[in-house]
Amino acid sequence: MTDLTEITLTAEQADAIAAAEGMVALRRPDGTFVGWISPNTKFIIPNEIPFTPEEIAAAEREAEKERTWVTVKDLLANLQALEPATHA
Numbered sequence: 001m002t003d004l005t006e007i008t009l010t011a012e013q014a015d016a017i018a019a020a021e022g023m024v025a026l027r028r029p030d031g032t033f034v035g036w037i038s039p040n041t042k043f044i045i046p047n048e049i050p051f052t053p054e055e056i057a058a059a060e061r062e063a064e065k066e067r068t069w070v071t072v073k074d075l076l077a078n079l080q081a082l083e084p085a086t087h088a
Helices: 011-019 053-064 072-082
Strands: 024-027 033-037
Antiparallel strands (some): 024 033
16 A cells, blocks of 8 residues: 555635635646646646646746727727628
8 A cells, every 4th residue: 555645724725725716736846737626626647738837937928918809899899890891
């Protein structure tokens, strides 16, 4: 039988996971990725991490930027305004 190592989360860590709306990335103190845990306590360890910590950090910064959103109706109106007038 394999020995089982157990880590007990602090109350603050457990609360942060419970309050999360989606998956929570777990990292070592040096920032390297360990895996994900969901608020309903299902732990996922990837077989291969497809992104470097730098790529993940850049994606997280990009996701946090404020965006200007437009409706589909406005987008279509803008595209139609760009169409050249057709002559019959």
